[in-house]
Amino acid sequence: MMTGNEACADGALAAGLTFFAGYPITPSSEIAEVLAERLPRRGGVFLQMEDEIAAMGAIIGASLAGRKTMTATSGPGFSLKQENIGFACMAEIPCVVVNVQRGGPSTGLPTMPAQGDVMQARWGTHGDHPAIVLAPNSVAETYDLTVRAFNLSEACRTPVILLLDEIIAHVTEKVALPPRIDVVTRAGPDAPPDRFLPYRHTPDGVPPMAAYGVDGYRFHVTGLAHDETGFPTNDPREIDALNRRLAAKIDRRAAEITDVVRESLDDAEVVVFAYGCVSRAARQAVREARAEGIAAGLLRPRTLWPFPEAAVRAAGARAKAVVVPEMNLGQMAHEVEWALRGACPVVPFARVDGLAIRPSQILAEIRAAA
Amino acid sequence: MSGYDDWLRLDKLPHIWCPGCGDGIVLKAILRAVGRMGWTPGQVCMVSGIGCSSRTPGYVDVNTLHTTHGRALTFATGVKMARPDLQVIVVTGDGDATAIGGNHFIHAARRNIDLTVILYNNWIYGMTGGQASPATPAGRRASTAPFGMIEPSFDIAALAAAAGATFVARETVAKPFVLDKLIERALRKKGFSLVEAMTPCPTAFGRRNHQADAVEMVEYLRIHSTSKERAATLPEEERREAITTGVFVDIDRPEFCGEYAKLVERLREPVTA
Numbered sequence: 001m002m003t004g005n006e007a008c009a010d011g012a013l014a015a016g017l018t019f020f021a022g023y024p025i026t027p028s029s030e031i032a033e034v035l036a037e038r039l040p041r042r043g044g045v046f047l048q049m050e051d052e053i054a055a056m057g058a059i060i061g062a063s064l065a066g067r068k069t070m071t072a073t074s075g076p077g078f079s080l081k082q083e084n085i086g087f088a089c090m091a092e093i094p095c096v097v098v099n100v101q102r103g104g105p106s107t108g109l110p111t112m113p114a115q116g117d118v119m120q121a122r123w124g125t126h127g128d129h130p131a132i133v134l135a136p137n138s139v140a141e142t143y144d145l146t147v148r149a150f151n152l153s154e155a156c157r158t159p160v161i162l163l164l165d166e167i168i169a170h171v172t173e174k175v176a177l178p179p180r181i182d183v184v185t186r187a188g189p190d191a192p193p194d195r196f197l198p199y200r201h202t203p204d205g206v207p208p209m210a211a212y213g214v215d216g217y218r219f220h221v222t223g224l225a226h227d228e229t230g231f232p233t234n235d236p237r238e239i240d241a242l243n244r245r246l247a248a249k250i251d252r253r254a255a256e257i258t259d260v261v262r263e264s265l266d267d268a269e270v271v272v273f274a275y276g277c278v279s280r281a282a283r284q285a286v287r288e289a290r291a292e293g294i295a296a297g298l299l300r301p302r303t304l305w306p307f308p309e310a311a312v313r314a315a316g317a318r319a320k321a322v323v324v325p326e327m328n329l330g331q332m333a334h335e336v337e338w339a340l341r342g343a344c345p346v347v348p349f350a351r352v353d354g355l356a357i358r359p360s361q362i363l364a365e366i367r368a369a370a
Numbered sequence: 371m372s373g374y375d376d377w378l379r380l381d382k383l384p385h386i387w388c389p390g391c392g393d394g395i396v397l398k399a400i401l402r403a404v405g406r407m408g409w410t411p412g413q414v415c416m417v418s419g420i421g422c423s424s425r426t427p428g429y430v431d432v433n434t435l436h437t438t439h440g441r442a443l444t445f446a447t448g449v450k451m452a453r454p455d456l457q458v459i460v461v462t463g464d465g466d467a468t469a470i471g472g473n474h475f476i477h478a479a480r481r482n483i484d485l486t487v488i489l490y491n492n493w494i495y496g497m498t499g500g501q502a503s504p505a506t507p508a509g510r511r512a513s514t515a516p517f518g519m520i521e522p523s524f525d526i527a528a529l530a531a532a533a534g535a536t537f538v539a540r541e542t543v544a545k546p547f548v549l550d551k552l553i554e555r556a557l558r559k560k561g562f563s564l565v566e567a568m569t570p571c572p573t574a575f576g577r578r579n580h581q582a583d584a585v586e587m588v589e590y591l592r593i594h595s596t597s598k599e600r601a602a603t604l605p606e607e608e609r610r611e612a613i614t615t616g617v618f619v620d621i622d623r624p625e626f627c628g629e630y631a632k633l634v635e636r637l638r639e640p641v642t643a
Contacts, residue, residue, distance in 0.1 A: 019448070019451070019452055021448065040630075040633050040634050040637050041637045041638075043634050043638075045451045045452065045630065047447070047448075047451060049444065049447070049477075050473055050474060050477035051473060053441060053444065054441070054443075054444040054447070054473075054474055054477070055444075056444075057437065057438070057441045057443075057444025057445045057447075057448060057474075058444050058445070058447050058448035058451070059448060060437075060445055060448060061417070061435070061444070061445035061446060061447065061448025061449040061450075061452065062448035062449065062451060062452035063448075063452075064435065064445075064448075064449060065415075065448070065449045065452035065453040065456070066452065066453070067452045069448075083438050084438055084441065087437065087438050212415055212433040212435075212449060212453065212456065213412055213413065213415065213433055213453055213455070213456045216412050217412070218411055218412050218431070218432055218433045218434075219433065219434075220427070220428060220434045220435075220436070221434070221435045221436065222428075222435075222436035223436065223437065223438060224436065231382065231428065232428070
């Protein structure tokens with residue numbers, strides 16, 4: 001038995017976390033508390049930094065020194081971290097950022113659930129950049145997706161965001177930990193120190209990475225637009241190539257990264273698109289609708305970004321409507337609408353009062369759409 | 371490696387600093403000091419924030435990290451805690467370290483983590499075009515203080531000392547060889563060390579304050595600086611005007627990497643009945 005926050009800490013340790021830096025914020029604090037207890041016992045580093053920005057900076061520095069790193073926060077703290085998340089995108093620093101969403105805007109609702117950071121997770125920092133964002137809907141899945149967040153981060157050399165919500169973070173559930181997990185570690189340098197290019201344009205878009213001070217490698221890292229050597233450049237061709245490679249390294253893997261769970265979709269006339277805690281209510285509503293004879297189905301993305309566009313289009317192709325219940329005013333509903341391109345109507349259902357969406361509310365929307 | 375040019379990325383020169391800028395003098399003092407430490411380039415990591423001073427690492431052939439504005443100390447803390455064997459030097463400016471980065475500055479000093487901070491104080495935001503910084507002296511002009519700075523300025527060395535730094539010194543680029551000896555002492559100190567290097571900015575500061583001549587600005591720093599010992603004998607008014615130099619703090623106190631290592635060691639001890 002454990003909570004989502006505990007499962008996140010456990011999954012991170014299983015995936016190879018040896019460095020955590022954070023700043024206390026509800027409802028994410030238990031992740032830091034568990035790791036404060038467990039990391040030093042394993043010889044890892046736990047740091048409570050002076051603020052959210054510092055915590056993000058520290059994990060980037062530690063990752064460059066060869067560690068697997070993570071921080072955990074909630075809405076307001078996630079906002080503060082955004083500039084350094086952009087740095088991690090630009091400088092291609094693997095790290096995991098957990099955001100246990102709470103109600104917003106601003107201080108909002110520290111102890112009540114929400115899903116208002118879906119777009120912040122995609123576009124919170126400035127400029128065009130890739131984003132990988134995972135959203136589990138149970139404690140067990142939080143463990144699995146935390147491991148996956150580390151693996152994707154290391155494989156793609158990019159920050160990965162694990163988007164929890166207050167309900168998943170604090171619910172206590174039975175979890176059977178997997179007997180073994182696959183652990184991915186970033187590719188090491190592919191050339192001797194004197195010929196090593198830290199930002200080489202490799203065919204798969206991911207440059208092999210050295211660690212500061214290891215085996216004689218030393219290199220320059222900057223958030224400025226840079227060439228393959230890592231030094232700043234003002235050459236429009238180099239800048240263009242960098243920005244396009246950063247996007248392409250995730251785009252080309254989109255099908256492999258994208259992860260959706262389909263339930264009763266084969267003949268579904270009403271599709272419910274739901275993620276995180278809301279998807280649990282949605283599943284119940286779909287089952288109840290089926291019992292009433294309505295052909296309802298559930299499409300549940302576990303990766304919000306890259307957005308599962310193909311899966312949405314396939315599910316919506318023969319549907320009368322796609323219902324999108326979420327605990328914000330329709331952030332994902334817009335994305336679903338864009339993916340469907342008019343194939344069928346989208347029915348957003350929003351709840352932004354700090355209370356969980358109930359199965360009966362989703363069922364009512366399904367009935368109305370059927 | 372002992373000659374300062376051994377540590378330079380010569381292919382990155384010439385540098386981007388303006389004519390008359392003092393940052394190159396500080397860089398040279400840092401490299402002379404580093405050259406005497408007996409380190410290899412792979413053992414050294416140089417971290418900076420944003421601004422003129424923070425372009426320094428680009429010219430130094432070690433592990434270098436040019437971070438976000440004001441946040442150099444946070445990245446450096448991560449590097450140092452991940453690899454305590456690396457010698458981590460932080461290069462920053464008055465605006466970078468004490469305005470946007472002020473909180474990190476005092477907390478790194480409080481934590482007493484083994485970092486050496488070389489803070490280039492030129493009284494201005496140079497790279498962004500001459501706006502007022504927390505170090506701009508009262509009455510002096512900046513592009514965002516066109517009628518003269520009305521806020522009092524930080525005494526940066528005193529700030530570091532009050533926050534808990536175990537080595538704090540200040541010198542001007544008018545005395546570059548004194549500066550490099552202070553930097554060497556800071557590098558040798560196990561703990562949070564700060565060397566505040568007073569450096570002229572004729573382009574962004576001097577131009578607005580009738581001091582656009584680089585030589586005059588260095589001469590100004592020389593004339594207006596005085597050792598803290600001599601300053602103590604000056605009348606109050608003169609002392610306030612003076613740029614005091616020398617070593618303000620040189621104490622020993624538990625260092626953070628070491629304290630963390632002790633914690634890990636303690637937790638690994640077998641529990642005995």
